Amino acid sequence: MLVFEAKLQGQNEQYRKLDEAIRTARFVRNSCLRYWMDNRGIGRYELSAYCKVLRDSFEWCKKLSAQACQASAQRAWSSIARFYDNCKKGKPGKKGYPQFKKEQTQGSVEYKVDGWKLSEDRRYITFRDGFNAGTFKMWGTRDLHFYQMKQFKRVRVVRRADGYYVQFCIDQERREEREPTFKTIGIDVGLNHFYTDSDGNTVPNPRHLRKSEKSLKRLSRRMSKTQKGSKNRTKFRNKLARKHLKVSRQRKDFAIKTARCVVKSNDLVAYEDLKVRNMVRNRHLAKSISDAAWTQFRQWVEYFGKVFGVVTVAVPPHYTSQNCSNCGQVVKKTLSTRTHTCTKCGHVQDRDHNAARNILEKGLSTVGHIGTNASGENDLCARGGNSSK
Numbered sequence: 001m002l003v004f005e006a007k008l009q010g011q012n013e014q015y016r017k018l019d020e021a022i023r024t025a026r027f028v029r030n031s032c033l034r035y036w037m038d039n040r041g042i043g044r045y046e047l048s049a050y051c052k053v054l055r056d057s058f059e060w061c062k063k064l065s066a067q068a069c070q071a072s073a074q075r076a077w078s079s080i081a082r083f084y085d086n087c088k089k090g091k092p093g094k095k096g097y098p099q100f101k102k103e104q105t106q107g108s109v110e111y112k113v114d115g116w117k118l119s120e121d122r123r124y125i126t127f128r129d130g131f132n133a134g135t136f137k138m139w140g141t142r143d144l145h146f147y148q149m150k151q152f153k154r155v156r157v158v159r160r161a162d163g164y165y166v167q168f169c170i171d172q173e174r175r176e177e178r179e180p181t182f183k184t185i186g187i188d189v190g191l192n193h194f195y196t197d198s199d200g201n202t203v204p205n206p207r208h209l210r211k212s213e214k215s216l217k218r219l220s221r222r223m224s225k226t227q228k229g230s231k232n233r234t235k236f237r238n239k240l241a242r243k244h245l246k247v248s249r250q251r252k253d254f255a256i257k258t259a260r261c262v263v264k265s266n267d268l269v270a271y272e273d274l275k276v277r278n279m280v281r282n283r284h285l286a287k288s289i290s291d292a293a294w295t296q297f298r299q300w301v302e303y304f305g306k307v308f309g310v311v312t313v314a315v316p317p318h319y320t321s322q323n324c325s326n327c328g329q330v331v332k333k334t335l336s337t338r339t340h341t342c343t344k345c346g347h348v349q350d351r352d353h354n355a356a357r358n359i360l361e362k363g364l365s366t367v368g369h370i371g372t373n374a375s376g377e378n379d380l381c382a383r384g385g386n387s388s389k
């Protein structure tokens with residue numbers, strides 16, 4: 001599935017109509033959730049059927065196209081399914097009980113194949129469901145001409161702090177050719193560097209958030225001084241949201257570029273299967289860890305792995321920094337010990353470099369056992385307990 005995004009340009013009046021559509025989608029999702037809470041044990045088909053009930057009982061609900069209604073019900077279902085899944089897997093900590101969505105800056109509505117139409121030159125989109133938001137110019141679309149109309153599976157309207165966007169989900173596997181490089185790499189992510197690889201190369205940390213932190217703080221301080229419910233406050237809230245948006249975009253951009261580069265130049269990429277959520281609980285490290293955005297990086301590594309046909313392996317993080325990458329001896333060290341010095345063979349190496357070599361070693365042996373692309377976490381769990389899976 002490919003996703004293209006473009007910014008929508010229209011009149012204020014049209015934006016208000018999009019707001020209305022987004023609000024209705026949220027209403028349908030929340031109502032479905034409430035219905036599930038009151039009737040535990042029902043499944044996705046009951047939710048779909050409930051859509052019709054909603055449409056019959058609320059006249060304005062019908063403005064949203066029937067398929068968009070279904071899409072909202074599916075959203076409710078996917079958050080329920082995720083919750084069930086977490087419970088079944090026995091995920092430690094919070095299971096993510098489905099929550100009602102509140103009115104906020106961010107919001108979206110999903111259409112399927114009806115309710116919208118692209119112009120002949122594919123630079124304009126017209127929404128023609130009951131809200132009748134009309135025609136918008138699209139800014140920044142990649143060429144949509146390459147794809148046939150039947151490949152457009154979903155269209156999503158997303159509201160953000162700086163405007164309205166449209167996303168096209170296109171049914172096309174992304175595959176890119178790439179010459180094998182016969183190189184393998186292990187990656188150790190850290191705070192001193194964004195990552196250190198098994199060849200000893202490092203990529204510095206982009207401290208986007210740190211840089212923007214001062215202005216973020218100033219803005220939020222000024223906002224707190226404004227009166228609740230005042231126009232001024234709305235203005236500052238929007239400014240703050242835009243700033244956060246900018247940081248998250250910078251972070252995403254960095255993650256994509258770095259991941260693409262790593263995947264393209266190697267035939268196998270091994271990295272630690274870190275549970276960032278547990279680590280973020282450590283207050284001192286928290287900001288830097290979230291900032292460094294490892295999770296996002298990893299997701300992109302796995303994505304590009306599929307695109308370029310490169311093996312990506314997440315290895316269990318145990319002992320990767322403690323073991324000697326030369327002889328395997330366990331050398332205990334605290335977080336502040338930056339150099340690995342082996343007590344057995346005398347091997348001396350930068351701590352992260354040593355860890356990266358261990359990760360690569362583990363990754364290669366994992367692939368040997370399974371013989372497939374072990375990009376999911378499940379494969380690793382399977383390796384520990386039940387190897388037949």
Ligand SMILES: [Zn+2]
Nearest residue numbers: 324327342345
């Ligand atoms: Zn050693």
